Amino acid sequence: MNMPKHRLDEQTIAMRVAREFQNGMYVNLGGGIPTLAANFVAEGREVVFHTENGGLGYGGIAATEEADWDMFNASFQPVTYAPGMSFFSHDEAFDMIRGGKIDLSVLGAMQVSEKGDLANWAIGNMADYNGDVVAWIRTGRFPPGIGGAMDLAAAAKKVIVAMKHVTNKNEPKIVRKCTYEITAPRCVSLIITDIAVIEVTPQGLVLKETAPGFTPEDVQAETEPILKIDPALKEIQL
């Protein structure tokens, strides 16, 4: 008998992301699902959240009543003060990234390739517009923005992607080769989605965990490259 399939919601994906937080890590969380993980740090673990606009050590996402315009993360969300916090300039925030001090960067993605190439800032390809973003905007398509994604993807010690497994049109987002403009080549090491946890290895993509009720075949059906199955495959643990 088949178990009912259960896709993880965004909060639950974020809970799974938070399991990757090791004690003492400096962690940067990108917009969307990744930022939600700030509220799920396991008891007994201490991690320091870095935000590109110049903050280390914020507590979590702020409730409405404590929101302050001068306490925001880089995803335009109000965050809370926590003891030990520090503030600094934007250039210093990126010195920390480029200088290799960020242990973990969690980013959203539009596509991830089997080699770990990340595409997360443009729904399309700049080559179609001769590299000119104005030509792109004039077609009526939404303007792409790089933000801090290229810096993080190029220089964080470890990059994890947290995203829905497929697009709204059920197209795979884990692909053989990114068709969208890439953020950085070969930078992603782990992909956490609503149906699976997949490791990017030199031998290819390895399926490590599946959502309740999902078989490896179910995950493969929504994934373009061929997945290797980890012998220790298990259900996603929160």
Added chain:
Amino acid sequence: MINKIVGSAREALADVFDGAVILCGGFGCVGGMPATLFRALAEVPARNLTLVGNAPVLGVRAQKAAARTMQVPDWFADGELLLKNGQVSKLIVSVPAMAIYRLEEPFPIVKALQAGQDIEVELVPQGTLAARMKAARAGIPAFYARPGTGTFLQKGREVRRFDGKDYLLEEAIRADFGIIWAHKGDRHGNLVYRGTSRSFNATVAGAARVTVAEVDEIVELGAIDPEAVATPGIWVDRIVRRAV
């Protein structure tokens, strides 16, 4: 006596000229946006301006979408005003519009281009943008950085290999004016910020030929603990009180 305090934002930006390159402090959200100075820039006759910043033209509608239950203060303004006036000919930015917000109207840059304005847009990774400003301040004309390697940004660019990895040549951004937000300042130009609103403000400070700061409060010399000064006065040329 050194006195960098200027009576009004309009006066502080009176010498902005046609074709000036302007570094914009702030991150893109309400906190830290030099709104008083943006309003004043919209009143100077200068045109063909180049605006350089992380996300200086998102406009007030994006702020309202981001604010959720918070109120966007009435004093808020950004480079949207300059786009509406047709004063901008180039943007050097990391985020021209934010995909996570769907607005009732298009973002200001989209509207300006749809209206037939001729505006060039250069996209730069956020940290590289900050480093290009910092290099200008430090008198370093160019440097190599890793972000953007292996992407469309590499096309036509000088690449150098160090320790087996590729890096792109990045040039300092030479600018005429920098406009920044700070919390407090004194007549020497020493500044302190507040929370994450420091962001690009402390990066822009000193990176242009003339730096103009708007502050919540102008305090007596000595009122700011020297250990707490985030931007030393040497980087700041003019200070005005924020209009709220």
